[in-house]
Amino acid sequence: MNTYPNLIKKGRHGVLKRILDHDIFYSFTRSPVVVIAALITFLFFFTAAAAPWLTPHDPFNPATLDLMNAFKPPVWVKGGEWRFPLGTDNQGRDILATILFGCRISLVVGFLSVILAMGIGVTLGTFSGYVGGWMEALIMRAADIQLTIPAILIALTVDGIARTALPREMLDHAAIYVLVVSIGIAHWPQYARVTRSGTLVEKNKEYISAARIIRVPPVLIVVRHILPNVMGPTLVIATIGIALAIIIEATLSFLGVGVPPTTPSLGTLIRIGNDFLFSGEWWITLFPVAALVLLVLAVNLVGDWLRDTFNPKLR
Amino acid sequence: MVFYVLKRFFQSLAVMVFVAMICFVLFNYVGDPVDIMSGQESTQEMREALRERLGLNDPAPVQFVRFIGNALQGNFGISYRLKRPVEVLIAERLPATLELVLVSAVLALGIGIPAGLYTGLNRNSWLSRLILSVSLAGVSLPTFVIGILLIYLFSVSLNVLPSYGRGEVISLGWWSSGLLTATGRKAIILPAITLCLYQMTLILRIVRAEMLEVLRTDFIKFARARGLPNRVVYFGHALKNTLVPVITVTGLQLGSLIAFSIVTETVFQWPGMGFLFIQAVRFADIPIMVAYLVLAALFFVIINLVVDLLYFAVDPRIRIGTSQTGGRR
Numbered sequence: 001m002n003t004y005p006n007l008i009k010k011g012r013h014g015v016l017k018r019i020l021d022h023d024i025f026y027s028f029t030r031s032p033v034v035v036i037a038a039l040i041t042f043l044f045f046f047t048a049a050a051a052p053w054l055t056p057h058d059p060f061n062p063a064t065l066d067l068m069n070a071f072k073p074p075v076w077v078k079g080g081e082w083r084f085p086l087g088t089d090n091q092g093r094d095i096l097a098t099i100l101f102g103c104r105i106s107l108v109v110g111f112l113s114v115i116l117a118m119g120i121g122v123t124l125g126t127f128s129g130y131v132g133g134w135m136e137a138l139i140m141r142a143a144d145i146q147l148t149i150p151a152i153l154i155a156l157t158v159d160g161i162a163r164t165a166l167p168r169e170m171l172d173h174a175a176i177y178v179l180v181v182s183i184g185i186a187h188w189p190q191y192a193r194v195t196r197s198g199t200l201v202e203k204n205k206e207y208i209s210a211a212r213i214i215r216v217p218p219v220l221i222v223v224r225h226i227l228p229n230v231m232g233p234t235l236v237i238a239t240i241g242i243a244l245a246i247i248i249e250a251t252l253s254f255l256g257v258g259v260p261p262t263t264p265s266l267g268t269l270i271r272i273g274n275d276f277l278f279s280g281e282w283w284i285t286l287f288p289v290a291a292l293v294l295l296v297l298a299v300n301l302v303g304d305w306l307r308d309t310f311n312p313k314l315r
Numbered sequence: 316m317v318f319y320v321l322k323r324f325f326q327s328l329a330v331m332v333f334v335a336m337i338c339f340v341l342f343n344y345v346g347d348p349v350d351i352m353s354g355q356e357s358t359q360e361m362r363e364a365l366r367e368r369l370g371l372n373d374p375a376p377v378q379f380v381r382f383i384g385n386a387l388q389g390n391f392g393i394s395y396r397l398k399r400p401v402e403v404l405i406a407e408r409l410p411a412t413l414e415l416v417l418v419s420a421v422l423a424l425g426i427g428i429p430a431g432l433y434t435g436l437n438r439n440s441w442l443s444r445l446i447l448s449v450s451l452a453g454v455s456l457p458t459f460v461i462g463i464l465l466i467y468l469f470s471v472s473l474n475v476l477p478s479y480g481r482g483e484v485i486s487l488g489w490w491s492s493g494l495l496t497a498t499g500r501k502a503i504i505l506p507a508i509t510l511c512l513y514q515m516t517l518i519l520r521i522v523r524a525e526m527l528e529v530l531r532t533d534f535i536k537f538a539r540a541r542g543l544p545n546r547v548v549y550f551g552h553a554l555k556n557t558l559v560p561v562i563t564v565t566g567l568q569l570g571s572l573i574a575f576s577i578v579t580e581t582v583f584q585w586p587g588m589g590f591l592f593i594q595a596v597r598f599a600d601i602p603i604m605v606a607y608l609v610l611a612a613l614f615f616v617i618i619n620l621v622v623d624l625l626y627f628a629v630d631p632r633i634r635i636g637t638s639q640t641g642g643r644r
Binding site: 141145148149150152153156157159160161163164247250251254255256257270274277278280282285286289292293296297300 | 329330333341455456457458459460463464466467470471478567570571574575577578581582592593595596597599601604608611612615616619
């Protein structure tokens with residue numbers, strides 16, 4: 001209530017002050033679970049980005065690997081060594097290092113595919129909302145049809161088509177892009193729906209009519225005036241979308257149709273480790289599983305919180 | 316009513332035609348079937364003859380009609396990798412998948428709805444809190460992770476349940492069932508739990524949310540004021556009014572059970588269609604991919620249609636609403 005006089009007294013009008021005074025930041029600090037989730041998310045981003053500097057091992061360079069180090073258990077189990085805190089896999093790769101590098105690939109695929117899905121969805125959504133007519137009907141029917149089929153099946157299908165169409169030798173290098181495209185295509189309808197309904201509301205407002213009267217070209221109206229006003233909800237779905245994309249990427253890689261074992265993501269690591277679960281080498285698979293679960297849970301919690309805070313209907 | 320049903324029916328048909336078109340393009344233009352089917356040493360003439368025999372020189376619409384005709388008769392060609400007719404392969408695997416999906420669906424509904432009711436009616440009991448926190452895990456864990464954890468717990472550590480395969484099966488005509496043998500029943504437990512956990516959680520949460528909402532309405536207060544016993548209020552009045560969203564979610568989730576059976580079947584090496592499909596994706600075996608997609612799309616469309624029709628049975632408001640607006644349109 002008396003933040004306003006305080007503001008004048010201290011004279012802090014900076015961006016930081018505005019963020020700290022905002023009710024969104026207040027609701028952030030009021031929910032300890034979200035603070036922890038955000039910290040974990042940040043930690044994952046940081047360790048993934050700094051992976052090459054955080055670990056002395058280079059798990060993807062066969063020259064540095066020694067098969068003598070294979071199947072070492074974690075430190076606290078008998079036979080474990082401090083060189084490999086979480087143990088090693090069948091090729092003598094340090095599990096901690098592969099997880100750090102694996103998170104990197106999982107996060108990159110997650111982010112890029114959400115950006116792609118958002119790109120397709122927002123473009124088609126604003127376009128169809130603004131233009132209307134049969135184009136709108138066509139695009140939205142296509143979105144409806146796609147929404148009746150689970151995203152994972154769409155991603156698998158696109159992935160399968162790409163694997164068939166691309167020559168074998170290209171596949172390993174292009175695997176990440178194939179995944180990004182398949183997951184991106186699988187998720188565009190949500191974004192298209194949200195931006196379309198936003199566009200329908202915005203386009204009848206006065207500032208749009210004013211822009212039309214002074215002959216702003218339609219493309220500029222959509223990009224400059226409508227887009228900034230419909231992006232808010234889209235960014236919120238995108239946060240949860242990243243968690244979804246990470247799960248789908250891990251699933252596809254686990255099924256053996258994602259990234260190849262030479263540059264493993266978390267899903268690939270779990271698939272490799274799964275073969276050793278029965279022979280008692282549980283750490284090869286259960287540590288990547290734990291990393292994946294923690295990452296997805298943290299991103300999900302942050303996403304849920306964003307959705308609840310930015311959606312006034314739910315508040 | 317008739318108008319509404321017809322409209323829904325044509326929408327479903329449009330979805331199927333759309334899927335068929337994608338499959339047709341996949342079948343004919345992604346990778347050259349002649350290249351894949353003819354051997355390394357075949358001559359140009361042999362390849363041309365094969366092309367002619369397969370009808371690949373006909374105009375595209377003719378080929379499309381022929382493709383649909385074949386698909387309607389269940390003829391999807393021969394698997395590139397396994398060299399056997401696709402419809403035979405699918406027919407062999409279909410019972411395994413359907414059995415798994417059915418058992419999971421029964422589990423998801425049989426546990427999800429009562430648990431949702433319980434947590435909705437007893438908001439603050441410790442059991443509700445426990446159920447809700449477990450359900451949070453069900454939503455956030457990916458299917459294959461649940462499978463791996465269950466295998467580690469029950470097959471590796473405790474060694475009480477099998478981790479792969481279907482156990483013994485008994486064939487009943489063209490159907491093969493694992494539910495009639497002890498090993499078969501034991502084998503289905505882990506895959507079914509893995510598959511149903513996510514769906515069960517969603518059903519639980521939607522039932523709970525709807526119950527909480529309905530219990531706040533005036534007609535429930537009125538029913539209470541009339542002195543009706545709790546049992547009648549909860550199950551006769553409240554539950555009935557939560558059914559429409561519950562049916563929607565359940566229907567859609569049954570569809571995704573089929574899709575996620577791909578994952579579960581791979582984790583547990585369950586000899587079903589999903590396992591076949593994932594191998595087809597791995598080895599670029601297009602006929603199997605196409606057949607699976609058409610079949611899966613058919614399941615989704617049928618489920619959606621049934622869900623739409625169930626609204627009529629459940630909610631009289633929709634019946635009256637459409638018959639009034641239906642006349643005007």
